[in-house]
Amino acid sequence: MIQKIDAKKMVVTGDYAAAYGALLCDVDVVAAYPITPQTIIVEEFSTFVNDGITDAEFIMVESEHSAMSACIAAQAAGARTFTATSSQGLALMHEMLSIASALRLPIVMPVVNRTVAAPIGIWCEYNDTMPQRDSGWLQMSCEDNQEVLDMIIMAYKMGEHKDVLLPVMPALDAFILSHTVEPVDAPSSDEVLDFISHYKPHAILDPDNPMAIGTFTPPEYIQELRYQHHVAMNNARKVIKDVTKEFAQKFGRDYHGLIEAYKCDDAEVVLITMGTVTGTARDIVDEMRAKGKKVGLIKLRFYRPFPIEEIRKIAENVDAIGVYDRSISYGTGGPMFIETKNALYGMEKPVVNFLAGLGGRDVVKGDVEKMFEILLKAKEGEAKEEIYWINTRGVSI
Amino acid sequence: MLKEIIFYGRGGQGGVTAANLLASAALKSGNKGVQAFPFFGAERRGAPVKAFARISDEEIYLRSQIREPDVVVVLDTGIMDVVNVTEGLKEDGIVLLNTPRKPSEVEMPCRVATVDATTIALNNKILVGGIPVVNTPLVGALAKLLDGVNIEAVKEAIKERFGKNAEANANAAEQAYNEVVL
Numbered sequence: 001m002i003q004k005i006d007a008k009k010m011v012v013t014g015d016y017a018a019a020y021g022a023l024l025c026d027v028d029v030v031a032a033y034p035i036t037p038q039t040i041i042v043e044e045f046s047t048f049v050n051d052g053i054t055d056a057e058f059i060m061v062e063s064e065h066s067a068m069s070a071c072i073a074a075q076a077a078g079a080r081t082f083t084a085t086s087s088q089g090l091a092l093m094h095e096m097l098s099i100a101s102a103l104r105l106p107i108v109m110p111v112v113n114r115t116v117a118a119p120i121g122i123w124c125e126y127n128d129t130m131p132q133r134d135s136g137w138l139q140m141s142c143e144d145n146q147e148v149l150d151m152i153i154m155a156y157k158m159g160e161h162k163d164v165l166l167p168v169m170p171a172l173d174a175f176i177l178s179h180t181v182e183p184v185d186a187p188s189s190d191e192v193l194d195f196i197s198h199y200k201p202h203a204i205l206d207p208d209n210p211m212a213i214g215t216f217t218p219p220e221y222i223q224e225l226r227y228q229h230h231v232a233m234n235n236a237r238k239v240i241k242d243v244t245k246e247f248a249q250k251f252g253r254d255y256h257g258l259i260e261a262y263k264c265d266d267a268e269v270v271l272i273t274m275g276t277v278t279g280t281a282r283d284i285v286d287e288m289r290a291k292g293k294k295v296g297l298i299k300l301r302f303y304r305p306f307p308i309e310e311i312r313k314i315a316e317n318v319d320a321i322g323v324y325d326r327s328i329s330y331g332t333g334g335p336m337f338i339e340t341k342n343a344l345y346g347m348e349k350p351v352v353n354f355l356a357g358l359g360g361r362d363v364v365k366g367d368v369e370k371m372f373e374i375l376l377k378a379k380e381g382e383a384k385e386e387i388y389w390i391n392t393r394g395v396s397i
Numbered sequence: 398m399l400k401e402i403i404f405y406g407r408g409g410q411g412g413v414t415a416a417n418l419l420a421s422a423a424l425k426s427g428n429k430g431v432q433a434f435p436f437f438g439a440e441r442r443g444a445p446v447k448a449f450a451r452i453s454d455e456e457i458y459l460r461s462q463i464r465e466p467d468v469v470v471v472l473d474t475g476i477m478d479v480v481n482v483t484e485g486l487k488e489d490g491i492v493l494l495n496t497p498r499k500p501s502e503v504e505m506p507c508r509v510a511t512v513d514a515t516t517i518a519l520n521n522k523i524l525v526g527g528i529p530v531v532n533t534p535l536v537g538a539l540a541k542l543l544d545g546v547n548i549e550a551v552k553e554a555i556k557e558r559f560g561k562n563a564e565a566n567a568n569a570a571e572q573a574y575n576e577v578v579l
């Protein structure tokens with residue numbers, strides 16, 4: 001249990017917001033291994049344990065693979081668990097991710113998006129989380145530190161819902177959120193615990209009533225498990241919308257479900273963004289609107305499940321759609337671009353992909369403005385390419 | 398009005414903490430948008446480093462690094478041999494230097510403010526590992542230079558952040574606030 005904590009306004013990093021969110025959710029077990037730029041999350045949480053604010057079990061392990069293994073075991077024993085990682089750490093964890101989700105254990109794990117080697121970098125790129133697409137987790141991305149805190153809280157409620165029962169991976173951009181301080185409104189522990197309610201596991205490993213889970217299973221059964229997992233991921237769409245709505249009613253901050261549409265109502269072109277570039281894009285949309293350009297923005301919050309219907313609905317009324325990606329599936333395009341094209345199958349709309357900020361390169365206002373300018377050309381059928389590499393040496397646009 | 402500030406110093410000197418303190422103080426002063434972040438580099442103790450802060454009476458959405466600052470703070474003027482601290486500075490921008498010299502004794506192509514943060518730190522006995530703590534007095538001096546950040550809020554932010562030595566750091570900030578010359 002945690003001590004009672006009052007609501008307060010803080011000026012904190014995204015990493016602190018993530019750790020504080022886990023504290024407010026009264027997690028029972030944290031198992032983690034440090035990796036830049038995630039380290040602060042588990043460091044801060046271990047401080048909460050040391051200071052006696054929570055009696056959570058903090059397990060230091062020898063690798064990320066072990067961290068996820070320990071979380072799986074703890075969650076299967078009925079504990080609400082939490083961990084965090086980045087980059088190579090997530091790659092090493094990959095094997096255990098599918099086990100956590102297929103055992104239907106609603107673990108919550110923020111991932112600080114960091115480039116995966118080679119070469120070694122510590123800065124923001126989405127090539128760590130995007131390859132986890134088929135791991136069966138709910139995956140989403142945060143725009144600011146307030147959303148990081150709020151999303152940790154909502155993640156437990158979404159993942160633990162009886163129609164979902166899946167782990168959740170909220171992502172935050174390396175340094176741009178993880179190490180940046182900004183104002184965060186933190187609710188009281190009472191309000192949070194009232195919102196997420198007590199964790200009631202669907203099955204518990206109990207020495208008095210022994211059972212085994214995830215054991216050797218013949219072809220007669222596995223396909224149905226895959227089907228149920230698929231149904232649960234689809235169920236998550238409604239649960240995500242319901243939980244964000246309930247959160248808005250209780251805490252006054254509305255995240256609008258799987259996506260947030262910004263000035264899309266009369267837009268001729270829209271850009272889809274994820275993560276912190278969304279903030280910069282909001283400013284550009286405002287500036288271009290002031291000049292009479294009908295541009296809009298879709299903040300993509302969830303990558304799994306992917307908001308197919310939401311994007312199709314907006315796409316019906318626009319002339320061109322741009323997708324900003326912070327990682328690349330070599331030879332094809334950005335992962336969100338591929339998803340968007342899949343979502344828009346059968347609709348005759350130009351879809352253009354923009355790659356920028358890879359390896360942590362700063363994405364400036366001019367970069368986002370360029371994306372919109374190309375989109376306005378695409379609307380007239382004048383876009384030369386399908387994939388544009390923004391601010392990239394050796395590439396002229 | 399959005400104000401953008403860059404802190405130049407050496408790794409370990411407290412530039413990032415200064416930016417964070419300024420953000421906290423700005424929020425306490427009633428600003429709606431505050432943001433502070435380190436330059437996303439591979440920082441090393443002693444090497445030139447920088448940190449950024451944004452302050453606005455409206456919410457801040459912009460996420461890129463700062464290239465055209467309104468104010469530049471130099472914690473150690475020694476780095477000016479290797480770093481062009483006025484790069485991108487806005488036309489009416491200010492450079493705040495930690496130096497015993499007066500602004501008239503400094504030749505720079507911009508408005509210059511000075512405060513002897515090192516001496517103030519020594520007088521207030523704020524030292525870490527024998528090195529004077531210059532970041533808290535410099536944030537105090539900034540309260541004089543920036544509209545919308547008041548010295549009481551700076552002192553409060555310092556007291557929240559530092560357990561012991563909070564009082565000495567807050568006093569140093571107030572002294573710098575009174576002594577800074579533009």
